Amino acid sequence: MYRYDEFDAAFVKERVSQFRDQVERRLQGDLTEDQFRIHRLMNGVYLQLHAYMLRIAIPYGALSSRQMRKLAHIGRVFDRGYGHFTTRQNLQFNWPALKDIPAILDELAQVEMHALQTSGNCIRNVTADHFAGAAADEHDDPRPYAEILRQWSSIHPEFTYLPRKFKIAVTGAEKDRAAIQVHDIGYQLKRNEQGELGMAVYVGGGQGRTPMVALKIRDFLPVKDMLSYTEAIVRVYNLEGRRDNKYKARIKILVHETGAEAIRQKVEDEFAKRDDVLTLPHDEIERIKAYFKPPVLAQREARSQTFDARRQSDPAFAAFVKSNLFAHKIDGYGIVTISLKPIGGIPGDATSDQMDVVADLAERYGHDEIRVSHEQNLVLPYVALDDVPAVYDHLVKAQLATANAGLISDIICCPGLDFCSLATARSIPIAQRLSEHFGAGEKARDIGGLKIKISGCINACGHHHVGHIGILGLERKGIETYQLTLGGSGDEICTVGSITGPGFSSDQIIDAVDCVVNTYLNLRTSAEESFIDTYRRVGMAPFKKVLYERDTGADI
Amino acid sequence: MSQVISANRLTDGIVVFYQGPSKWAEFIDQALVLTRPEDVEAALLHAAKDVKANVIVDPYAFDVTIQHERITPTHLREKIRAQGPTVHLDHGKQAQSHGMTGNV
Numbered sequence: 001m002y003r004y005d006e007f008d009a010a011f012v013k014e015r016v017s018q019f020r021d022q023v024e025r026r027l028q029g030d031l032t033e034d035q036f037r038i039h040r041l042m043n044g045v046y047l048q049l050h051a052y053m054l055r056i057a058i059p060y061g062a063l064s065s066r067q068m069r070k071l072a073h074i075g076r077v078f079d080r081g082y083g084h085f086t087t088r089q090n091l092q093f094n095w096p097a098l099k100d101i102p103a104i105l106d107e108l109a110q111v112e113m114h115a116l117q118t119s120g121n122c123i124r125n126v127t128a129d130h131f132a133g134a135a136a137d138e139h140d141d142p143r144p145y146a147e148i149l150r151q152w153s154s155i156h157p158e159f160t161y162l163p164r165k166f167k168i169a170v171t172g173a174e175k176d177r178a179a180i181q182v183h184d185i186g187y188q189l190k191r192n193e194q195g196e197l198g199m200a201v202y203v204g205g206g207q208g209r210t211p212m213v214a215l216k217i218r219d220f221l222p223v224k225d226m227l228s229y230t231e232a233i234v235r236v237y238n239l240e241g242r243r244d245n246k247y248k249a250r251i252k253i254l255v256h257e258t259g260a261e262a263i264r265q266k267v268e269d270e271f272a273k274r275d276d277v278l279t280l281p282h283d284e285i286e287r288i289k290a291y292f293k294p295p296v297l298a299q300r301e302a303r304s305q306t307f308d309a310r311r312q313s314d315p316a317f318a319a320f321v322k323s324n325l326f327a328h329k330i331d332g333y334g335i336v337t338i339s340l341k342p343i344g345g346i347p348g349d350a351t352s353d354q355m356d357v358v359a360d361l362a363e364r365y366g367h368d369e370i371r372v373s374h375e376q377n378l379v380l381p382y383v384a385l386d387d388v389p390a391v392y393d394h395l396v397k398a399q400l401a402t403a404n405a406g407l408i409s410d411i412i413c414c415p416g417l418d419f420c421s422l423a424t425a426r427s428i429p430i431a432q433r434l435s436e437h438f439g440a441g442e443k444a445r446d447i448g449g450l451k452i453k454i455s456g457c458i459n460a461c462g463h464h465h466v467g468h469i470g471i472l473g474l475e476r477k478g479i480e481t482y483q484l485t486l487g488g489s490g491d492e493i494c495t496v497g498s499i500t501g502p503g504f505s506s507d508q509i510i511d512a513v514d515c516v517v518n519t520y521l522n523l524r525t526s527a528e529e530s531f532i533d534t535y536r537r538v539g540m541a542p543f544k545k546v547l548y549e550r551d552t553g554a555d556i
Numbered sequence: 557m558s559q560v561i562s563a564n565r566l567t568d569g570i571v572v573f574y575q576g577p578s579k580w581a582e583f584i585d586q587a588l589v590l591t592r593p594e595d596v597e598a599a600l601l602h603a604a605k606d607v608k609a610n611v612i613v614d615p616y617a618f619d620v621t622i623q624h625e626r627i628t629p630t631h632l633r634e635k636i637r638a639q640g641p642t643v644h645l646d647h648g649k650q651a652q653s654h655g656m657t658g659n660v
Contacts, residue, residue, distance in 0.1 A: 027567065029610040047613065049637050050648055052569035080647055095647070097568035346643055417633060418641035426636075428643045478631060 001064050001369065002147050002291045004112045011154070012109045015116065019043045020102035027099060042122075044115025045101055048421050054093045054101060055118040056108065060128035060146040060170070061089035061372040065359040068370055070111040072355035078104050083355070085340060085348040087412055087463055088167075089127050089372045090118055094419055116154060121162045123153035123234065129171040129178045130373035133294055134335050134381035136327040140189045140197055142170035142178075144288045145226060148280065152227050159234050163241035164249040166234065167206075170199075174492065179374060181205045181214045181494035182466055184251045185233060190220065198222045203233055203263065204255025207460035211496040212252040217264040223285065225271075227278040232270035236263070295367035295382055300332025304385035319445065320392055320403040334385050336366075337405040338378040338395060344436045346428050347413040348376035357398040365391050374463075375412055377405060404440035408450040408517070411435060412463050416456025416473060417480075425473025425480040426506075427456035433510050438517075447517060450531040453488070466490035468532045469513060470497045482509040486516065486543055487535045498540055501548055512547060519546045560587040560620050560627060561599050562637065563612035571637050571649070572612060577602045580612060583649055584627050584638040589620065 004012070019039065026036040040046075044055040056071070063071075071091055075083050078100050079093040086092055096104060108114055117125045126146040133141045149168055153159065159166070171178040172189040180186025186202035198220040205214030221229050237251040240258075255263045311318045326335040338358060340348050350358075358378055362370045365387040371379035383391055395401035404410045411434060414420065416427030431454050438444050453467030457474075464470030470485035481503040488497030504512045517531075519542060524534045535543070561574035562584075572580040573587035581587060590596045596617050603615035619630045629635045640648015 027610065029608075033607070033613045047564055047569055049633070050569075050571055050640060051564070099567050417636060418643050426642065428641075432643065475632075480632065 001062060002059075002143075002288075008112070008151075009109075012112075012114050012116075015043070015114065016102065016105040016109050019105060023098060023102050038120070040098075041119040042116070043101070043105065044118040045098070046119065046421075048094070048419055049417075050419065051095045052098050052101070053419070054096045054104065054115060055086070056091045056093070056113060056115050057118050057125040058089050058091060058113075058372050059125055059150050060132065060143050061130050061374070062132075062143065063370040063372065064111075065363040065368050065370070067111045067113055068355050068359040068362070070107060070113070072352035072359070074104055074107055075352040075355070081353075082349055082351045084346075084415065085350065085372050085376050085378070087348075087374050087376060087414070087461055088118075088125065089130070089374055090125060091372070092415075094415075117150075119165075120160075121164050121166075122160050123149075123156065123162075123166045123168065126150050126153070127167070127169045127178055127183075127374060129173055129176075130371040130375075130377075130379050131177060131326065131335055131381060132172060132371075133292060134328055134330075134333075135173050135175075135177075136329045137175050138173045138329065139191055140172045141289070141292050142172040142187070142189055143292045144285065145187065145189070145199075145223065146170045147288055147291070148227065148285070149230065152230075152278075159238060162234070162238055163243045164246070166237070166251065168230070176490075176492040176494075177373075179463070179466065179490035179494075181492075182207055182211070182463075182490055183214065184237075185230065186214050187226070189223075192220050196222065199226065201229065201233075203267070204252040205494070206250050206252040207463060207465045208250070209247060209458040209460075210250075210253065211460065211465040212256055213494045213496060214252075215255060215260040215263070217260060217267060224280045224282070225274075227280060228274040229267070229271055231278055232267045232274070236266045236270055240266075294330075295369070297330050297333060297367070297382060298384075300330075300384060300386070302331040304332060304388075307385040307388055310389040316403070317389065317392055319440075320401060321388070322445070323403050323407055323440075324405040325388060328382075332385055334383055334388055336380040336383045336388065336391060337373070338380065338400050339402040339405050339410060340377050340400075341404055341410045341435065342399060342402050343404075343409060343439055344432050347411050347431050350378070354398050354400055357394060357400065361391055361394055375410065377410070402440050404444060406449050406451075407440065407444045408438045408447050408452060409435040409440050409444055410451070412451070412453040412467070414455050414457075414462035416454075416462075420456060420461075422459060423456035423473070424458070424475045425456050425482065427454045427462055427471075427473050430454055430471060430473070430482065430506070430509060434513060437510055437514065446527070447521070448527065448530055450517070451490075452513070463490060464488070465496045466494065467497060468535070469516060471509065471513075474503065476503070480506050482506065484509070484512055484516070484547075486540060487532070489532055500540065500544055515547055515550060516543055519543050557591065557593070558620050558622065559590045559596050559617045560584065560629075561590070561596070561603055561615055561617050562587075562634070563603060563606075563615035566610055566613055573638075574599055574603060574615070578606060578609075578611070580606070582652075584620075584629070587627055589622070589627060590617070
C-alpha cells in the first residue's frame with residue numbers, strides 16, 4: 001500500500017483545516033450557498049434528495065484493514081451504520097450532517113484518506129484494475145502509475161477547472177477489468193518486443209448521455225512519459241474542449257468531433273513541446289513501486305488439500321469458489337471476491353459491521369489488503385487456498401458469501417431516485433427484483449457470466465451502456481419507464497449496447513429481462529457460449545422479435 | 557392547484573417543509589398547503605429570507621393533492637423526498653414517528 005509522506009500528510013491536513021473554516025463560515029452565514037457550493041464539492045460533499053452525501057476517495061480502490069475499520073466507524077458514529085460502494089471504487093455516506101463533515105475528514109486523515117477529487121471539474125480519483133498486483137494475467141501492477149497520476153493531478157493549478165470532470169483508469173492486464181475504454185483516458189500497461197514497459201493510450205471514452213468508446217491514439221508510450229503525455233492530452237482538452245454546453249463539454253465530444261488522427265496529432269504536437277520536468281525518473285518509479293511490492297507470500301503447493309476436500313464435500317462452498325475465486329499469479333493463492341450483491345439486497349451497500357468483518361478477514365488471512373471494484377464488490381487479493389474455507393465460513397456468518405460474482409445477480413446499480421437528486425427513476429428496486437428473480441443458485445449458474453447494469457438517469461453512473469443487458473430508468477409523463485439495451489461490454493472488447501425498442505414499465509421490466517435471458521438460453525450453441533458471445537453472433541433481431549411480439553409485452 | 561414549499565436544512569441537509577414565516581417542519585403533514593399562486597410567491601419570498609438567514613437551502617414549490625386528509629405529492633420524486641428511500645424503510649421520514657422532532 002502507498003503510505004503518505006510528509007508532504008501528503010501536511011497537504012491533507014491543510015485541506016481539512018481549510019474546509020473546517022469554510023463550513024464554519026457557511027454555518028455562520030459568512031458564505032452564501034452559491035459561494036460555498038464549489039468548496040463543498042471540492043471536498044466530496046453533495047446535497048442529495050434526503051440529506052448531504054459525502055463521497056470518500058478510495059484511490060484505485062485499495063484499502064487497508066485500518067482504513068476499512070475507520071470507514072465502518074464513521075458509518076456508525078456519523079451516519080446510519082452503513083456505506084455505499086460506488087462504480088468509481090469510492091464510498092458514499094448518504095446521511096452525514098454538514099456540521100459533522102470536518103470531523104469526518106479529520107478521522108479520514110488519521111488513516112491517510114480524504115474526499116478530494118471525488119467531485120468537480122478536475123481530474124477525478126484515478127481508478128484501476130481491482131485485481132492489480134495479484135492477477136495471473138497481469139503485465140505489471142497498474143497501481144504505482146495510478147498513484148503517480150494521483151500525486152501529479154491533486155490540486156493541479158492548470159487542471160482544477162476543466163470544462164468538465166476528467167476520469168483516468170489504468171489496467172496492467174490483457175483482460176480489462178477497469179473499463180478503461182469508457183474513461184476520458186485509459187492506460188493499459190504492456191511490454192514491447194524489447195520487453196520494455198509502456199502503455200497503450202485510449203482517449204475519449206465515456207458514458208452519460210453520449211456514450212462513446214475511446215479511441216486508441218498511441219499503441220506504446222514509454223512509462224517514463226506517462227505524465228508528459230497525460231499533460232498533453234489534458235492541455236489540448238482544456239484549451240479546446242467546449243465550455244458553452246455542459247452536455248458537450250467532456251473530452252469524448254472533442255475527440256470524436258475532431259477524429260482520431262487529428263486529435264492524435266494535436267496531442268503529439270503538444271507532447272513534442274515537453275521539457276524534461278515531467279519525465280519520470282527511473283528511480284522515482286521504483287520508489288513508488290516499492291510501496292506496492294506484493295506481500296511476502298509463503299511458498300505453497302499449487303493445490304491445497306484442505307481446499308480441495310472442502311470443495312468436494314460442500315456444494316455451497318464449491319459454488320462460491322466457482323464464481324468468487326479467481327486465479328492468482330502465485331501458486332497456492334487465490335483472489336476472493338466478496339459480493340456486495342446479496343439476493344434482494346442493495347448493490348454496493350455494506351453495514352459498518354460487515355466492513356469490520358472484511359477488515360478482520362483481510363488482516364487475518366489477506367495480508368491486510370482490500371480492494372473495492374467498480375462492480376461494487378470487495379476483493380481480498382492475497383488469500384492462501386488453504387485459508388479460503390475459513391474465509392468463506394466467516395463470510396457466511398456476516399451474510400457476505402453470496403456466490404454470484406460475475407453472474408446475472410451481480411448487478412451494478414446507481415442509487416437512482418431513492419437517493420439521487422439527478423435521477424429520473426428508481427434503479428435499486430429493479431436490481432432487487434431481478435436479483436430475487438434470478439438468484440445465485442443453479443438457474444444463475446446455468447445462465448453463466450452475464451452483466452446487468454442499471455442507471456436511474458441518462459448520466460449512466462450505473463454503466464448501463466456497457467451492460468450485456470443495460471437498463472436505463474426514465475420518466476415518461478410522471479411514470480417510471482425503463483429502456484433496455486443489449487450487447488454492451490466494458491471490457492477489452494468494448495461496445496455500447498443497442499436499445500431494444502420502446503421502454504417497459506416497472507411492472508414489465510423484470511419479465512422483459514427474463515424474456516431476453518430465455519431467448520439467449522434457447523439460442524446458445526452450448527452452455528459454454530456466454531450471453532454476450534451469443535448476442536454478438538445473432539445480433540439484436542431475435543431478441544427484439546421475442547420481446548415485442550409477446551402477448552404480454554405491451555409497450556408504453 | 558395546491559402546492560407545498562420544501563427545502564433542505566442547512567446544518568444537516570434534512571428535508572423540511574414550509575409552515576409559515578420562519579417556520580419549517582420535518583414532516584409534510586405539517587406543511588402549509590398553498591392554493592393561490594400569490595400565496596406560493598409570498599411563501600417563496602419568506603423562504604428566500606430563511607436562505608439568507610442560513611436556516612435552509614434550495615427552497616422550491618411542488619404540487620400536492622389532499623388524499624384521505626393527507627398531503628400527498630403528485631410527483632414520485634417528491635413522494636420519495638417526503639417519505640424516505642423506498643428501499644430503506646428504516647431511514648427518512650417514514651422511519652420516524654410524526655411530531656417527535658417537530659420544527660427546525
